[in-house]
Amino acid sequence: MPAGLVAFSLVVLALVGGYWVARDSAIDSADPPAVLLDLVPRLLTAARPAPATPELLVPGALLVFGVSLVVGLAVVRGRSLVAPVVGAAVLYTCTALLTAGRADRHGLVAVGLIALVAVGWLLVDRLEAGGRVLLGLPAVPVAVVAALAVVLPAGDAFEPRELVEPPVSDLGVASPLPQLASWANLGDIELFRVRGPERAVRLVALSDYSGAAWRAASLYGPIGAVAEPDLPPGARVDEAEVEIIVGELGGRWLPTVGRPTAVTLDGAMVDPDSGSLVLRTELTPGLSYRVRGVLDVPDDADLLDATVPTTADRYLELPGLPYSLAEYARQIVQNARTPYERAVAIEQVVKQGRTPDAQAPVGSSYARLERFLFGNPGEPGANAGTAEQFASAFAVLGRAVGLPTRVVVGFQPAAGEERVVRGSDATAWPEVYFAGWGWVPFDPVAGVSSGGSSAAQKREVLDRLASVTATPTSTPLSAPPPPPLVTPSSPVAAQATSAGSQRWIGYAVLGAVPVLVLAVLGLARLVRRRRLRAAGATGAWAYVLDGLLLAGRTPPANRTAPDVAAELGSAPAVELARLAEYAAFAPRHPQRPMATAPNVGVRPSSPTHGGADHAGQHTASGSGEGESAWRLARQVRVGLRHGVRWYRRMFWAVDPRPLWRR
Template sequence: MRIAWGASVLLVASVHLGAGWQGVLPRLVFAGAVLVAFACLPLVRWAKVSALVLLGFALVGAYAVARTDEAAPASVLLDLVPRLLTAARPAPATPTLLVPGVLLVFLVALAVAVARSSFAPALGAAVLYTATALLTAGRADPHGVVALALVLLVALGWLVVDRIEAGRRLPLGRPAAVLGVLGAVTLSATVLPSAGAFEPRELVRPPVSDMAVTSPLPRLAFWAGIGDTELLRVRGPERPLRLVALADYTGATWRAASLYGPIGAVADPDLPPGARVSESTIEVTVGALGGTWLPAVGRPSAVSLDGAAVDTDSGSLVLPGELTPGLRYDVTGSTDTPDDADLLTATVPTGPAARRYVTLPGLPFSLAEYARKAVAGASTPYEKAVALEQVVRLDRKPDVEAPVGSSYARLETFLFGTTESGANAGTAEQFASAFAVLARSVGLPTRVVVGFQPVPEGPDGVRVIRGSDATAWPEVYFDRWGWVPFDPVSGTGSGPSPASKREVLDRLASIPPSPTTPPSAPPPLAQPAAPVALPPAPPAGGPPFVLLAVPLVPVLLLLALRTGHRVRLRRAGVAGAWSYVLDSLLLAGRTPRRDRAAPDIAHDIAGFAPSAVPLAAMADRSAFGPSAVVEPDAWRLAVEVRAGLRRVVPWYRRLFWSVDPRPLRRHHNRVTR
């Protein structure tokens, strides 16, 4: 009965712990860990031996699941919790990230099963519930329903289990204790603050990697050349897929970010999300895509792949290794979705955070003047963006065979050329880059996104993305509303509605739609802008020492109690010395019967502890003599007996000799026990 009750309490707590991971699988795995731990109870008859062996098997299994080729076993095991705390929230249900949860549940359940105490299930449930609260920042049980269920289940056990097992009346103190616990829980839920809670993720520095990843922008022409090849399959809402958002422009090319870290564990983006967002989850199956970039939707908030890293500012996902055909994962992300009316009067940021998105090193005067004339008459940032989208698209045609590149020279040929190759023709790379550069020159924060626009859903609910679906588009950042996409190729892509753009263009109808030639005799360069400053990589950090020291607290406490106990026995003279011998016999597994006298006990162990014989005689004289006898050598003899016992006991008993709590519970009222 007691075992079934303890297992039930821990099953509820372990299923609740699964809220820290994605999906249903972690809850089932943790529940299975509880059942396995209680199934091992028959093996734990020699408590320290079997528990130690089971702990060793658990650690070896954890290392086998989480190991890497270059890391030592100790490093792998010590890194389990930091890896979990720097993963996405909720964490992907991968074997490596599930290991710390399985270890915790198994060890807690094993301790509760071995203890067989009325308070052990409550303590185990409290440990698992606290771990869940820390891992999920309290979001797993916002209304305290699970906590109340655990308290009621523990209370039921306290009231019923002992009564059924012992067949005695229920003590009156039990209901009072249960009511007190319920009252304390209710009071805590009422008075404890709900904000500013402890966040363990702040104790672990997230691993930020410097990855030398290349921009996929030049691959647009390659994908267009294999237009019928299946790159990936998508199941889920119809949303644009992003490979990478490129924000750093050198004047010759767009450069991808180099610093990447775990989702949800790195700093906030330099430009915050908009006030209106749409969240969606898709399932992606990789085909012939290749590379290291992971297609995602919007700003990723969760991904089911272990090891995937994100650039916080752009939301670009990257995998340390190459994508392989057949790779399948789920990704959740949010996209800014402002209304058209929101954008009409929206402003753009001008502070240091936006400098990266308006930087144009060595901008040619021809492009700066062209942009200035294109937005003449536009009074708001949104009107400027719509006007630039129109002038870039006007009289220019998409051509998959056009020369690649996004340098100033290539953009000048694309915008102003007449007879040379690539004049007034280009791929999505040139259309998006031309818009982004012109928009930056008039103060609009922009970036270029490489990805895939939505395709129709097939009869099986799957969208097949082919090489011809790869494209690029520019985005403009507006205060309060986030990143808004524009489409200088067709003007009908995702983003503001065509009707809203047409209203803006109608208001600007008196302005020529586009300059037809570059200005005459332009100076060679405009004023160079400030160079892009990339944040330095934070120093590497390991798990905090405070977390590593927590398991040592009970060991140090037992060691201190045993030391104080030994000091008291030494001060007690001969009786204390003989009690010290009896403690040693208890630790060695040779506890004598209560009816045996001290000389008889000494005779049994004289073969390996001859000092026990004179010490037993001293103990008899001290206990039964007419007056107290002072024997200065009594403690020395007791220490010699202890040393002899330690030499003949198995190694596993010596391992716990100094911290075993059993001598603290033994009564020393008779020297002959």
């Protein structure tokens, strides 16, 4: 079969196989072009290292297959020495891009490939050719590459993931903050186990506050995708990796440490702004995974003069803030000079005179926080609450004085190599963002440490501050605004219509590609046929040789036309071979030039007329012989075509091999 047709068939089979493997995990599995085109973006938005799932292995397998096919064809057909090197360079470059240079940090693989090429080209080939081996030649390409490595800039590696927009899913997972009380009531029930460095285990970071409750983010993407958070990480970070074994912990939130950078669970998604990790399905007892994350760890001296960003509107929003809470926050920080001192003052005031109580009413609305902060003794929830009220009060008061804050729900397990996290370990703490140093946790719950700056540093700040405990006047809350009467129209219908049209366009393009290829090949074959027909008997014999090539009966190059025709055993072929040899090698009749008369009006001599008539007769005879030769060629081609198998007849008119024959 034609090599081009075989290669085309193999490519089609590879693409169909890739679609078959990846279709189960695709969002729109009914659109093959979309599934195939989405393979590379899915790989570039997967975690590092990416889990060995079939859909993530398909792009690399297709790339290796395509490069190997091209290199194999180049070597077999043209004995190319450059093709294998180019193929290796393509695969190496793609690997370096996919891993941002981490797959070969020191260039050892590149040096090995260059040495292999040098040995093959400069030693083995010269030995096979019988030449003298120059041992110094392999050092030349190595020296050139080394010089380039020294001259080229060595900055941050190019990151192709920045060019891909990560896929985002709207999960709408509920906030676990109201579950703190129920977890505390579980007591010694084991929620999960942690193995690894002793770090606070985070479940979710809540950044959006409506005045009634804290809301979790709803849009999540694959972990490992390059999606910068809305507030950049700090200058000092610490990396930790732990193993989590789930027990009775329910829901879909995954315990982690810091901002997760890698996880061994397939299907885990992350909010890039908060670092909250969520699973598409419910957690099950016995689920085990490893997660790696980074934490901001600024020094005490870094925080003393740190500033806060003024553009972090999301972390400063307080819709409908009551005057009582705003005035209370202002009186707390009236003697503080820096953002860090304001945060320490708020932490100290929220602690003073208030008691953690697992049985206290839940909630983090303005009304619940006013009762928690200003309630009269004996009232339910007055000066008592769970970690939800302590953390929420700090976060709201901090936002009221310009501190970007959020609330983190997590766990503070006991120390040990393998720590059992129980329901009583569940807690919440606030975090403040400092420009250049990242998110710093604080501890408004007495006796529980969430990290952050040292206790000695905070004592120094408190000793300098004149602690002011304000006594604000309670102001009734205004009623929340009614929901809007007109809800924004959902783009689902429009998206469905657009997706349907895109699907049909994809099918049309996928079907048009082979049709277009066959049309181009057929047109090229038609042009060649017309050119051969214009060449007379020699072109007709070339047309027969094209048919022999298509039939798989190409004669050796040293056989003459009559010998080839005799082997065919066809009378039209024998006659055509005689005409082709006569047209190619027989001497032509000389054409005498017309005599030019010395004076105008003198008729040429009769021999000249005779020569002109003879030339015209020869041209007419040649034209007739060409038509006769072409009729014979068609008869021979018909016989050749009927003698081949059905699959050769199917591609007879578009087979590209005759186009490459001289």
